[in-house]
Amino acid sequence: MTSHRCAEGGTAIDRTDTVGFTVDGRQYFGLAGDTLASALLANGVRVMGRSFKYHRPRGLMAFGVDEPNALFTVTTDGVREPNVRATEIEIFDGLAVESQNRWPSLDNDLMAINQLGGKALAAGFYYKTFMGPVIGPLKGTRFWMMCEHVIRRAAGLGRPGTAPDKSRYERINAFCDVLVIGGGLAGLKQAHEAAETGRHVIVCELEPRWGGAADGKKESEIRQIVESLESRPNVTLLTRTTVWGWYDGNMLAATERVSDHLKTAPEGAPRQRHWVIRAEHVALATGALERPIVFPGNDRPGVMLADAGRRYTETFGVLPGQHLAVFANNDSAYATAAALRHAGANVRAIVDVRPEIGAAAQRLADRAGGALKLGHAVVGTSGAKGLKSISVARYNHETRSFSGGAEEIETDCLLVSGGWSPVVHLASQAGANPVWDDALQAFLPPKPDAHWSVHGAAAGDLDFDHDLSPAPAPVFEIGHPGKAFVDFQHDVTADDVRLAHREGFRSVEHLKRYTTLGMATDQGKTSNVPGLAIMADALGKPIPDVGTTRFRPPYTAASLGSIAAERYGDLFPHRLTPMHDWHGDHGARMYAAGHWERPESYNRPGETVEQAYVREAKTVRSGAGLVDVSTLGKIDIQGPDAADFLNRVYTNGFAKLPVNKARYGLMLREDGFAMDDGTTWRLAENRFLITTTTANAGKVMSHLELCLDVHWPDMRVHVTSVTDQWAGAAIAGPKSRDVLAACVTGTDVGNDALPFMGIVHGAVSGVPVMICRLSFSGELAYEVYCGAHHGTHVWEALMAAGEPFAIAPYGLEALGTLRIEKGHVTAAEIDGRTTARDLHLDWMLSSKKPFVGSAMMNREGLTDQSRWTLVGVVSRSGEKLHGGSHVVAGDRDGPGPGLGHLTAMAFSPEINAYVGLALVEDGGNRIGQHLYATDPVRSGTHIPIEIVSQHMVDPKGERMHG
Amino acid sequence: MIIPCPFCGPRDLSEFAYCGDADNLAARPDPAASDQSSWNAFVYDRTNPAGDHAEIWQHAGGCRRHLRIVRNTVTHAISDVTMPGAKA
């Protein structure tokens, strides 16, 4: 055992509380307060992961969110959460995790054979390999697609599960004056200052404890500030809360891990809580992350970031090794060496690339003991599954030259420090481009504005104790032969970066994509700056000229469960008509028409949908049928200028429409294309009710509101959506008048009192109704409207009155059949690409007044004779047509040039054939032509059709006027 | 993005619908008297500024009023909210 728990120390652990957990089913013990990383380290476990491509054994490298290697899958009741950093998993009794990307086990991974083929998996491997020819029956890319799943198994990270996640998640919206991100000393001080002025402050710390990376000596100061903040009502303190996204207008996203660290969540507590925080001011105190140095063998388990070694010792009382060595280009690691010596470790050597160091560092080196190797570099490591020794050679970092032979130093833990990178990720997300600082050899946040500020190490204020200098030597890589890793998660080496450069990748964005550097789950927290430095070196440019990539959310992975929270399952809104339950009780199959649920057909036992709708359509044509039209958009328009307003938005005239009369109307868009059609009922001098198609109700309402608010604010008109206030039933068929006569009181419904397009007011079974005689089916028909709450009552009264006339309810399919037979258009034909002329509605275009669209509707392209126009089609072979089929020329053997498409189809009982409506090029001149309806991809049909007039039944309209 | 509705107070973007360039909408040509080119410009021509942009938003999930909003297209900062069509 190399690493071990010290006899004392450890600010986070409770030595009296032993906790049992399993890794791949094997039992381990740690202490309450441990992370999985610290507990495994205390157990002497060195290999904690296998690398992505080469399956190299990897050990713990970091202390927190920057850990690239030690990733595990947490398993809870069959639910798997992959790629969780061991540094962030707090252990509890019964915690079960699995190691990743290894087979059969972490210690003996047969896939490690990938290492032998190292060259084959170099940068751009996927791009180069999966293109180009392969000889044989499976040519080119198809062959490689077959290989892909094999390779994906060999290269990868954790495997997600398929079991549904039973955890509960919450989301919360919060508002504050100041959001402090980072609960280290700098953040806490900032929070305290803001809180004292009475402002509402939220402080988020991603670790379980306050204080961040501050060393043990600051503990009482931190406790004091936290206690003061806790006592204030204007402060919200959140630990285990990662702010991972910063969006426009100071809106930030955070995940609070409420009970991930507990064996069972407390009553009512969610697993995680998704915070959406809107802050007047954001105070960034996100600290800095230590950088590694890139050198051959730098990925051997036992090579760790220096400050991580210090924090494992101080926080958990775990020494990362017994015989330490330090490799640095800056002063900060000297304090770590001294501290670990104090905690009981033996420091074998401090290797520093700098030829000389300051007095403060020298004093700490003396305290740490061991050989001080200035002007030296680590050029190699050895040890099969963990570090046993390092090779050190004399190195001049200015000339990058080595001299003399390499010296072996036995050590089980090499603590590396390559300088510090302030955590600029969030500021970069918000659009603040980082600025290179030559002294610190790091990117710093730019100068903030009033909406944010930056404090402590995140601002580059590294503030090391002991008068240590924060400035490192500009050394990122030791250029000595051997595999030197830059991005540990994606196995990107320094040579890969240079290879990408030799192959012509010059931009940092291209380099990133080609090598996949910085694109793994850690988003390059340890690799971005070294990778950039190596790229800059290859380009012969200074680092700031190469630039950095913009960071994107999330800073660390956020669970989709927390973002969705309670929003899962069937979230589609369903709108139900007042008669919805009646339809269900009478055998209706419901159909989703937009948000609405509408009866498709009322199938009798044994009937197919087609048999049902054909029967229903016949009933309407021969007797009477009743259909629910409550879904039609209904808008109440009132005011002294209402008639003038309608004149401006409809293509036809409304000023002269008498009270208690209705008129069919068409609206165009400003560009002259058709927008919607419907009927307009004049209920009083200054009051109209308009109906819209079900599909366009919202669009028409918004259009009218825009016209009134923006174009004609002086018009004295109010528009109100009353779609949900009125229930509507259309009764159609030659017997419909008889049915009404049998149940309507208070008004005559005869032809004189209620002519075509007339409106009467009366009552059905005691409920006031409005009846308008208009027809969508082409039959004698009426729409009966009543208050929505009485919808079913009136519907049932109409059905009862119709019983002697064999009335039957009919659904959308029969409605569609009837309107297709008549050539009436709906949203399927008013599809945004058709004009009034295309739909044979040019008779509705008034020439006596301007209206919306009138200025643009006569443009050359919109009046072209060859435009697609509305026609009817009849299947000549008896085959069933398919809506959406292409209308083509050609012959029985195959399609010729495309001429248009079918917008709707049905079986017509009147014509006794499958018929449809279509939009066909120069359709008006094709009546009688024999063409084909072809649908090669979906139904594979190719059906001979005849083009006919869209008025297939009763072209003169004698039935509805009768 | 938060839009300060003069009727409902500051509300989330998700309650609003974008309706177009306010200056363009305000310049709707006279349908009876204008030539085709001014209509072409009204229907099709739009500026695409990086910076302040006057635009119409409808508070569709609230009071349903249309608002004239000056929004910076780079920062999304809103510097002015007025009623469209209001006489200057």
Ligand SMILES: [Zn+2]
């Ligand atoms: Zn509002």
